[in-house]
Amino acid sequence: xxxxxxxxxxxxxxxxxxxxxxxxxxxxxxxxxxxxxxxxxxxxxxxxxxxxxxxxxxxxxxxxxxxxxxxxxxxxxxxxxxxxxxxxxxxxxxxxxxxxxxxxxxxxxxxxxxxxxxxxxxxxxxxxxxxxxxxxxxxxxxxxxxxxxxxxxxxxxxxxxxxxxxxxxxxxxxxxxxxxxxxxxxxxxxxxxxxxxxxxxxxxxxxxxxxxxxxxxxxxxxxxxxxxxxxxxxxxxxxxxxxxxxxxxxxxxxxxxxxxxxxxxxxxxxxxxxxxxxxxxxxxxxxxxxxxxxxxxxxxxxxxxxxxxxxxxxxxxxxxxxxxxxxxxxxxxxxxxxxxxxxxxxxxxxxxxxxxxxxxxxxxxxxxxxxxxxxxxxxxxxxxxxxxxxxxxxxxxxxxxxxxxxxxxxxxx
Amino acid sequence: xxxxxxxxxxxxxxxxxxxxxxxxxxxxxxxxxxxxxxxxxxxxxxxxxxxxxxxxxxxxxxxxxxxxxxxxxxxxxxxxxxxxxxxxxxxxxxxxxxxxxxxxxxxxxxxxxxxxxxxxxxxxxxxxxxxxxxxxxxxxxxxxxxxxxxxxxxxxxxxxxxxxxxxxxxxxxxxxxxxxxxxxxxxxxxxxxxxxxxxxxxxxxxxxxxxxxxxxxxxxxxxxxxxxxxxxxxxxxxxxxxxxxxxxxxxxxxxxxxxxxxxxxxxxxxxxxxxxxxxxxxxxxxxxxxxxxxxxxxxxxxxxxxxxxxxxxxxxxxxxxxxxxxxxxxxxxxxxxxxxxxxxxxxxxxxxxxxxxxxxxxxxxxxxxxxxxxxxxxxxxxxxxxxxxxxxxxxxxxxxxxxxxxxxxxxxxxxxxxxxxxxxxxxxxxxxxxxxxxxxxxxxxxxxxxxxxxxxxxxxxxxxxxxxxxx
Numbered sequence: 001x002x003x004x005x006x007x008x009x010x011x012x013x014x015x016x017x018x019x020x021x022x023x024x025x026x027x028x029x030x031x032x033x034x035x036x037x038x039x040x041x042x043x044x045x046x047x048x049x050x051x052x053x054x055x056x057x058x059x060x061x062x063x064x065x066x067x068x069x070x071x072x073x074x075x076x077x078x079x080x081x082x083x084x085x086x087x088x089x090x091x092x093x094x095x096x097x098x099x100x101x102x103x104x105x106x107x108x109x110x111x112x113x114x115x116x117x118x119x120x121x122x123x124x125x126x127x128x129x130x131x132x133x134x135x136x137x138x139x140x141x142x143x144x145x146x147x148x149x150x151x152x153x154x155x156x157x158x159x160x161x162x163x164x165x166x167x168x169x170x171x172x173x174x175x176x177x178x179x180x181x182x183x184x185x186x187x188x189x190x191x192x193x194x195x196x197x198x199x200x201x202x203x204x205x206x207x208x209x210x211x212x213x214x215x216x217x218x219x220x221x222x223x224x225x226x227x228x229x230x231x232x233x234x235x236x237x238x239x240x241x242x243x244x245x246x247x248x249x250x251x252x253x254x255x256x257x258x259x260x261x262x263x264x265x266x267x268x269x270x271x272x273x274x275x276x277x278x279x280x281x282x283x284x285x286x287x288x289x290x291x292x293x294x295x296x297x298x299x300x301x302x303x304x305x306x307x308x309x310x311x312x313x314x315x316x317x318x319x320x321x322x323x324x325x326x327x328x329x330x331x332x333x334x335x336x337x338x339x340x341x342x343x344x345x346x347x348x349x350x351x352x353x354x355x356x357x358x359x360x361x362x363x364x365x366x367x368x369x370x371x372x373x374x375x376x377x378x379x380x381x382x383x384x385x386x387x388x389x390x391x392x393x394x395x396x397x398x399x400x401x402x403x404x405x406x407x408x409x410x411x412x413x
Numbered sequence: 414x415x416x417x418x419x420x421x422x423x424x425x426x427x428x429x430x431x432x433x434x435x436x437x438x439x440x441x442x443x444x445x446x447x448x449x450x451x452x453x454x455x456x457x458x459x460x461x462x463x464x465x466x467x468x469x470x471x472x473x474x475x476x477x478x479x480x481x482x483x484x485x486x487x488x489x490x491x492x493x494x495x496x497x498x499x500x501x502x503x504x505x506x507x508x509x510x511x512x513x514x515x516x517x518x519x520x521x522x523x524x525x526x527x528x529x530x531x532x533x534x535x536x537x538x539x540x541x542x543x544x545x546x547x548x549x550x551x552x553x554x555x556x557x558x559x560x561x562x563x564x565x566x567x568x569x570x571x572x573x574x575x576x577x578x579x580x581x582x583x584x585x586x587x588x589x590x591x592x593x594x595x596x597x598x599x600x601x602x603x604x605x606x607x608x609x610x611x612x613x614x615x616x617x618x619x620x621x622x623x624x625x626x627x628x629x630x631x632x633x634x635x636x637x638x639x640x641x642x643x644x645x646x647x648x649x650x651x652x653x654x655x656x657x658x659x660x661x662x663x664x665x666x667x668x669x670x671x672x673x674x675x676x677x678x679x680x681x682x683x684x685x686x687x688x689x690x691x692x693x694x695x696x697x698x699x700x701x702x703x704x705x706x707x708x709x710x711x712x713x714x715x716x717x718x719x720x721x722x723x724x725x726x727x728x729x730x731x732x733x734x735x736x737x738x739x740x741x742x743x744x745x746x747x748x749x750x751x752x753x754x755x756x757x758x759x760x761x762x763x764x765x766x767x768x769x770x771x772x773x774x775x776x777x778x779x780x781x782x783x784x785x786x787x788x789x790x791x792x793x794x795x796x797x798x799x800x801x802x803x804x805x806x807x808x809x810x811x812x813x814x815x816x817x818x819x820x821x822x823x824x825x826x827x828x829x830x831x832x833x834x835x836x837x838x839x840x841x842x843x844x845x846x847x848x849x850x851x852x853x854x855x856x857x858x859x860x861x862x863x864x865x866x867x868x869x870x871x872x873x874x875x876x877x878x879x880x881x882x883x884x
Binding site (some may be wrong): 127 | 702714722754846
């Protein structure tokens with residue numbers, strides 16, 4: 001049975017993409033879940049896996065083509081099925097037709113045109129919107145009576161999103177106003193996604209931030225000694241971050257609610273039995289949070305290598321969608337950028353986010369004496385709807401103990 | 414290889430040379446594609462040019478002319494000894510058909526579209542065979558467009574014989590005006606051709622299963638048409654199911670009414686017009702992997718793509734409104750999509766019935782607009798108040814505009830009256846441009862024309878009509 005694989009709805013509001021390259025050719029055998037093509041969306045470059053094991057009978061789109069959700073991408077036949085590209089010779093034709101050479105099962109049946117309300121735009125503007133991949137139902141028009149103009153469509157295509165209702169100066173132009181010069185820069189798609197996620201999180205969750213401090217003098221001493229040895233042996237640039245990931249995972253194991261999310265509709269708490277830790281990465285285009293899957297089962301060197309790789313690919317926008325979702329708790333490392341401490345916003349649907357802040361030498365009282373110690377603040381923002389302050393305080397004090405006494409953490413491993 | 418079998422390759426094969434198929438072929442050729450157009454009939458143009466839109470409109474015009482001069486006493490024209498030479502009328506109509514179909518053939522030739530005559534059958538999603546009496550041509554293609562159209566639906570008990578029981582095709586080529594014509598089905602084809610033969614002198618009876626004619630349109634439309642049919646002495650038997658046919662001289666059509674009463678109608682000729690079915694038999698759709706709905710219409714998305722990648726379908730065979738101009742637009746969409754353009758079908762489809770009076774509509778009716786959640790306002794201008802209608806001695810009918818009361822956006826127009834088919838295109842443009850009532854109200858319409866009624870109806874919806882009393 002041949003199967004037509006259509007461009008799936010990969011979520012994240014993506015309905016259009018560009019074929020970067022095919023990783024298979026017609027006639028190739030493919031295994032289920034094997035990556036078969038790379039598609040670029042405005043969020044990331046996605047590798048699409050084959051839904052079936054079989055033979056690639058037909059590629060329906062060429063590299064560089066623009067594709068829409070639902071478009072046929074590839075026909076995959078049963079393992080060993082022949083490519084029916086040659087028409088059977090005339091003598092065999094009737095027999096071949098009678099035996100129905102290719103029974104096709106489609107992923108999504110072709111739907112008749114929807115009778116939804118029509119957007120208020122002229123045929124020419126609607127054609128332009130299709131060309132630029134703009135969904136007219138998502139923009140409001142700036143023309144008379146709310147008509148969507150070609151400028152509105154252009155602006156939406158450039159990432160401007162919702163058109164302002166008043167006419168505006170062309171994008172990117174530095175214009176003199178009564179108050180001085182102003183440059184108009186379109187908001188990028190990523191920025192809009194961040195904006196929506198942040199606003200939704202602040203709106204939905206009852207944010208509370210709890211701050212604790214850790215004495216990391218011992219940790220730093222161990223780290224300083226071990227770093228060159230580890231790097232020499234493994235060739236991986238070793239940082240402190242994997243240690244904090246491990247400390248976080250150990251604490252999450254003790255307090256499962258911090259590794260949970262909530263199904264609001266069914267009113268159920270989903271306790272995750274996995275530890276997929278998101279690590280916030282600052283990129284020139286905005287915040288991206290790659291996810292380190294099964295952080296509990298990886299050693300610190302593996303985690304260090306993975307963080308470095310994913311941060312690099314986040315900056316070059318090469319992460320696949322799978323690499324930026326499915327997290328269970330998030331860590332944000334603000335320390336290198338300075339400051340005392342901050343109040344991070346929860347990466348929903350998660351319930352908590354832990355912030356790591358700058359390590360500074362401060363005078364502290366140790367055993368009745370003033371000593372110079374390496375100190376750092378750790379913050380946790382949690383959703384007070386489901387987690388109480390006392391629980392968060394206990395969580396942080398446990399994590400602080402693991403960070404302050406690295407042997408305690410190592411003993412657990 | 415079988416003797417007489419040839420193998421060919423092309424980029425796109427188009428099956429069916431009706432309004433959908435020939436437009437798709439021409440547009441694809443314009444876009445630089447190497448195209449083969451397959452047609453089973455000897456002439457191009459499909460039902461529309463050969464046995465549909467064009468020939469029926471020719472006969473409608475001719476019968477109207479004959480009818481009108483006989484009913485012009487009130488304006489001072491009377492004729493005696495008027496004769497209708499039906500064979501000559503049919504020959505004139507055939508001349509028009511010949512000019513148009515050879516025109517299509519000329520356009521295909523000029524555009525480099527190769528026409529292959531025969532019946533196509535898919536062997537796979539990349540190959541088909543075109544069989545004719547003396548040839549089998551195998552065609553390998555990269556993409557295919559199915560545009561095989563539709564044909565009249567048959568009704569049990571009324572076996573088509575082309576003489577006593579005919580379809581619309583034969584009705585366009587009769588050599589004598591039947592004394593008694595019974596039409597089964599009061600759809601637009603039955604109403605149009607019933608009107609033609611009533612005007613040419615037949616005694617026409619129409620048997621309709623439903624309790625109303627044009628049940629989907631505004632109730633005012635059915636009333637206006639019924640009034641005129643009565644004037645033409647056409648007998649309308651609504652809520653009657655046609656049951657059987659007894660051949661003879663005259664033959665008898667037996668129908669049964671809602672209260673089980675039997676109706677026996679004498680007929681010299683019976684014309685069947687109970688609906689149309691898609692032409693999918695023998696196409697080998699399974700071999701290509703093309704699926705249909707439960708009525709046999711090929712399922713497509715708004716880019717005219719079927720369930721088989723690379724295979725497109727357009728026109729009557731995909732269902733919806735079975736209208737040539739819908740097929741034209743779908744043909745252009747399919748061709749553009751094949752050429753890699755992000756085209757999609759998102760147009761409003763106007764419709765016209767060449768009844769007497771004509772009925773034309775586009776967009777939403779009052780009921781549909783309300784169902785879509787609009788707070789509806791309407792404006793209705795009767796042709797009784799139109800100087801142009803009076804000067805044409807045709808004051809039947811009206812124009813009704815349907816709009817959203819809150820935004821004042823025009824949602825639909827329905828028009829009944831002489832020549833309204835000529836300005837429904839204006840209403841269609843208004844809808845496509847997203848016009849508000851004011852946009853049309855502030856547009857000058859030439860005086861005196863029937864199209865002024867559109868402006869008046871829209872001003873009426875705004876409560877600003879000048880040539881009638883606002884409600």
